[in-house]
Amino acid sequence: MALIIDSLRKRFGSIVALDGISFRVEPGQVFGFLGANGAGKTTAFRIILDIIRADAGTVTWKDVGSQQLPRRTWGYLPEERGLYPRMTVMDQLLFFGQLHGVPAAAARHEVEEWLERFRIPEYRDRKVESLSKGNQQKIQFLAAILHDPDVLLMDEPFTGLDPVNATLLKEAFLEMRDRGKTLVFSTHQMDTVEELCDAVAIIDRGQLVANGPTREVRRSGGRRIVLLGVEGDPSLPWLVEMEGVQVRKPGRDYTELEVEASRDPMSVLQAALTRGERITRFEIADPSLEQIFVERVGRSARGEEQTLAEAPRATPA
Template sequence: MPEGALEIDRISKRYGDVVALDEMSLTVRGGEMLGFVGSNGAGKTTTMRIALGVLAADSGQVRYGGAPVDRAVRNRIGYMPEERGLYPKMKVLEQLQYLGELHGMRRTEAARAANRWTERLGLAERREEQLQKLSLGNQQRVQLAAALVHDPEVLILDEPFSGLDPVAVEVMSTVLGEKRDQGVPVIFSSHQLDLVQRLCDRVGIVRRGRMVADGTVEELRSSGPVLLTVHAPHAPADWAQGLRGVTVESSRGGHTTLRLDDTADDQEVLRAALETGPVHEFSRARPSLNELFRDVVTEETDE
């Protein structure tokens, strides 16, 4: 296992008859950002809480740098929970300094770090305000600062982009990228798949407590179905019906999107399109992360 990797190895968790995790496994290497995606209730938050020691697994193990994660290691992890957990009546700077000291920093060191991160995250003018008096977006920035104030070796963030305005999204994206470039393993969950596709080195898709897809965005897209975009302005809506290995995804105003399986022949599709008149576009594409995720959810519903 690479040095500095966070490894979640076949962890399982039950609540009575409900299986929350079923031998969940994933690895986040140092200097890598992994997007953790899945439907609500798929097991993402449970996985993160077990990695932090907030919950105990029924079986399996969490390791960092090849060694089991103990209390000392957890103290070096930065965690941003989905349900924000800061003190609403405490002032921003005072709170961040306090959290830094809880992680073992000296008072002066924690104060410097708290000032640095409030400046970095655009909170300098809010340092002396109570958390509850800030906007939700600024509260979220404070929560990120709380995860970063002790200079963690690992970052685990649960829905960090939820509710942020575009400016705050860019600030958080930049900070996470910087930590990744410093060699920190970064894992975050999100339903904003466009952000996951743009930011992450790898993506893990979880369904029913198991990892069902894990790889780079391009690897996952390449393993998905081939999509074909055809613009034949005079073609009737049903022109592609009945073609071997072809499913019509959408058809409107002469623009048709087709899904091709392994038995389809794109030249046969082209001939059928040309029979309707001129063809202005005929291009192959791979599905986006949104489309891949939709397929996973569809499979889950079908099951």
């Protein structure tokens, strides 16, 4: 009864975009789809939507193949802006709504409610091209949900959003989840994923490198993170001698350690006490998704986004 992606393969000429990826999204979940640029996320979205066809593999939602599913099952928010720049917000959304078979009056009512919630009711008769990128993204979101789809597929919905707009969009996501919708979105922002997602999939070069409930994926490496703070000298030279413990981030306030799966994190605390350190902070945590991502993909997703942010199209509005 879930959204099941099974062994998808897709080549574009000599480039393998998807090399047999499989994962499932349970109904009502918020699902994070992670990967560096060119990893194959957008290709996967387009195959799920039946915009393009896979060379092999299937997509089913509640046991129905994607090619048989009614189009209005899906709500799609493409990565780049997909709106008519010179149409007004209301005309535009009514157009998409009506094309999906939503009666004009109902669509109008829904749009006005959402504009209110997004704090932009005054933009209803403005042309989309005159809106900031963040506000355009809100309109794009409305275009995706107006026909009340079961599954929302959103490609990089948070790219280029300022914190205020990002928060508004996150709230809208949770609202959709509470309405029983299933949400799948891709992003570079790992903290957003940790905050919102019940489960994640990480793909790299067309292959799945991690998949499962967010907490399990974070623990999947077996390593734990220990934050250790002491009074006095923060350099903690004795840590170097400990087997299976690595200093990730030395700091004056506290030091971040990575503890191998074979070692009990509590042994670090014992060692510190043995050495007579006066402990101000001791915390055991899971590695962040960012760390898992770097470990599995070999480079940072965040670093990539910073590079992207230098490109003009990703300038925050």
